[in-house]
Amino acid sequence: MNNAMYKYTLEKKSTKHICPNCGKKRFVRYIDSETDEYLASQVGRCDREMSCGYHFPPKLYFEGRKEHYSPIIDNNADYYKLEKEMSVHTVDDLNKTLSNYSENNFIQFLNRKFDASQIDKMLEDYKVGTATNWHNSTIFWQIDQDQKIRGGKIINYSHSGKRTKYINWVHAIQLKNKKIESFQLNQCLFGLNLIEKYQKTIAIVESEKTACVMSLFFDKYLWLATGSLKGLTYKKIQILKDRKIILYPDLGVPGEITSPFEQWNLKCKEFREKGFDIELSDLLERKATDFHRKEGYDLADYFLETQNTKPKKIICTHQQKFLDLYMKNRKLKTLIDVFDLHDENGNKINFL
Numbered sequence: 001m002n003n004a005m006y007k008y009t010l011e012k013k014s015t016k017h018i019c020p021n022c023g024k025k026r027f028v029r030y031i032d033s034e035t036d037e038y039l040a041s042q043v044g045r046c047d048r049e050m051s052c053g054y055h056f057p058p059k060l061y062f063e064g065r066k067e068h069y070s071p072i073i074d075n076n077a078d079y080y081k082l083e084k085e086m087s088v089h090t091v092d093d094l095n096k097t098l099s100n101y102s103e104n105n106f107i108q109f110l111n112r113k114f115d116a117s118q119i120d121k122m123l124e125d126y127k128v129g130t131a132t133n134w135h136n137s138t139i140f141w142q143i144d145q146d147q148k149i150r151g152g153k154i155i156n157y158s159h160s161g162k163r164t165k166y167i168n169w170v171h172a173i174q175l176k177n178k179k180i181e182s183f184q185l186n187q188c189l190f191g192l193n194l195i196e197k198y199q200k201t202i203a204i205v206e207s208e209k210t211a212c213v214m215s216l217f218f219d220k221y222l223w224l225a226t227g228s229l230k231g232l233t234y235k236k237i238q239i240l241k242d243r244k245i246i247l248y249p250d251l252g253v254p255g256e257i258t259s260p261f262e263q264w265n266l267k268c269k270e271f272r273e274k275g276f277d278i279e280l281s282d283l284l285e286r287k288a289t290d291f292h293r294k295e296g297y298d299l300a301d302y303f304l305e306t307q308n309t310k311p312k313k314i315i316c317t318h319q320q321k322f323l324d325l326y327m328k329n330r331k332l333k334t335l336i337d338v339f340d341l342h343d344e345n346g347n348k349i350n351f352l
């Protein structure tokens, strides 16, 4: 089986950007095929080949930044080699980011939704930081099962908790500031540092934000994140082979050929054939409205939105106690909806 593929490819979607050379909206950008993230905005090719011809390939970009460039990903052969070449951050790099939460839009957003004690525990577990040198954006540290700090992904959020398009990495800033000379990023699942601490069923989502938020809503599972749709790879999850795993894909945009659900469904089958105890949740897929799909909702978006909706009517009188509980804890309704909870007699709990 040949697992080799290009690390960086021109984006396949029809999205066109403004060309940095001719200014026309005919520019196709390069994406990282493992993370689905764009390279810098000037890295790409103008499709006005005759009249413009601008092409700035990833190779030149990385050479210019004196960063390691490996054009081919070989999922089989390079694994152990990569492990050896892997760079890590120091504990000091990490610790000095674990503050300034009052300036961190994502944490402030959570503060308006959850109790401070819950948030403190989440921050302590996942080691979420603040990039004081980069717009006080949120740092999601990728720390592995051996507590090695493999990377710090920086995402900028608005006051309302929505992510902006701005993404950076701690090592990229350190390289730019000449604090380090090179860095070999080798990503792991976000939250992997917790797998020994919590012997729970593992729930995997796409975004780091969703993992953090879901850990606040539903701590029966240990929530991990792949960081991107394509980030669900054998290399990343092989460490979880003896664990029970449930995948929670994001919702797809209508008209898109392969939805996140279908892509993760294929992965799920592949991993099951390799002996993993893994399943794919279709709960969000079943609960979603067209609006949710259009907005590309994830589990956290869904929960945050339905957190404050009241049930109109409770079906049976014996479910009165759930209403009482619900009034105390509004999250209960969404937990019941999304996870298909049952009462102590095995009856499905329903709200109308």
Ligand SMILES: [Zn+2]
Pocket: 019, 020, 021, 022, 023, 024, 026, 046, 047, 048, 052, 053, 054
């Ligand atoms: Zn152009």
